[in-house]
Amino acid sequence: QKEVEQNSGPLSVPEGAIASLNCTYSDRGSQSFFWYRQYSGKSPELIMFIYSNGDKEDGRFTAQLNKASQYVSLLIRDSQPSDSATYLCAAGGANQAGTALIFGKGTTLSVSS
Amino acid sequence: ETGVTQTPRHLVMGMTNKKSLKCEQHLGHNAMYWYKQSAKKPLELMFVYSLEERVENNSVPSRFSPECPNSSHLFLHLHTLQPEDSALYLCASSQEGPLGGSLETQYFGPGTRLLVL
Numbered sequence: 001q002k003e004v005e006q007n008s009g010p011l012s013v014p015e016g017a018i019a020s021l022n023c024t025y026s027d028r029g030s031q032s033f034f035w036y037r038q039y040s041g042k043s044p045e046l047i048m049f050i051y052s053n054g055d056k057e058d059g060r061f062t063a064q065l066n067k068a069s070q071y072v073s074l075l076i077r078d079s080q081p082s083d084s085a086t087y088l089c090a091a092g093g094a095n096q097a098g099t100a101l102i103f104g105k106g107t108t109l110s111v112s113s
Numbered sequence: 114e115t116g117v118t119q120t121p122r123h124l125v126m127g128m129t130n131k132k133s134l135k136c137e138q139h140l141g142h143n144a145m146y147w148y149k150q151s152a153k154k155p156l157e158l159m160f161v162y163s164l165e166e167r168v169e170n171n172s173v174p175s176r177f178s179p180e181c182p183n184s185s186h187l188f189l190h191l192h193t194l195q196p197e198d199s200a201l202y203l204c205a206s207s208q209e210g211p212l213g214g215s216l217e218t219q220y221f222g223p224g225t226r227l228l229v230l
Contacts, residue, residue, distance in 0.1 A: 004155075032217075034218065034219075036221075041226075042223070042224075043201075043203055043221040043222060043223050043224045044156075044203075044221050045221070046218055046220070049218055088155075088156070101158075101219055103155045103156040104155055105153070105154065105155040106155070
């Protein structure tokens with residue numbers, strides 16, 4: 001059973017702090033990793049994707065991937081109240097038609113002003 | 114229209130009704146997906162059409178029936194649903210490579226909020 005694990009939270013951080021969201025995955029064959037943000041009642045929207053070990057930065061967001069540890073993280077710098085949402089981690093990429101992303105349950109982030 | 118669109122956005126139906134959810138992608142992708150999202154549960158893949166192949170998820174009850182007439186349109190036909198089927202139904206699309214697989218970003222539609230009475 002392929003799984004993606006995330007702490008459900010809530011993770012509470014003050015405005016301006018760094019929020020750190022973590023995710024582990026069970027399938028060593030996974031090759032692509034995605035972070036989606038989902039506001040309550042809305043559909044998921046892509047924040048970042050990462051394929052290679054190391055860090056990938058995009059504005060206030062940094063994704064980190066460690067394939068040896070099967071670990072993915074998302075850092076949000078200078079957290080804003082508008083970042084309050086559920087963050088979904090997903091893993092995919094088995095080079096087989098019809099294989100879709102495996103999603104975690106999501107971590108709820110609350111940024112207080 | 115851009116991205117992935119879904120209609121209707123909200124649907125209330127009785128257990129004896131038949132209804133259909135519609136999804137259309139305007140991204141030129143070759144794979145489309147139906148997901149179910151219930152409270153406190155991860156996104157659950159229901160069906161995927163990828164590289165013109167339909168991959169069935171055997172755990173989905175037969176009261177859900179997908180249809181993909183072409184690469185841009187996807188339907189989910191519903192009949193004799195149960196109250197526990199109430200959820201947010203999300204459609205997504207992606208561009209898969211020659212070997213398939215979910216290497217590429219999936220883009221989601223806004224979802225259909227379904228309530229079964």
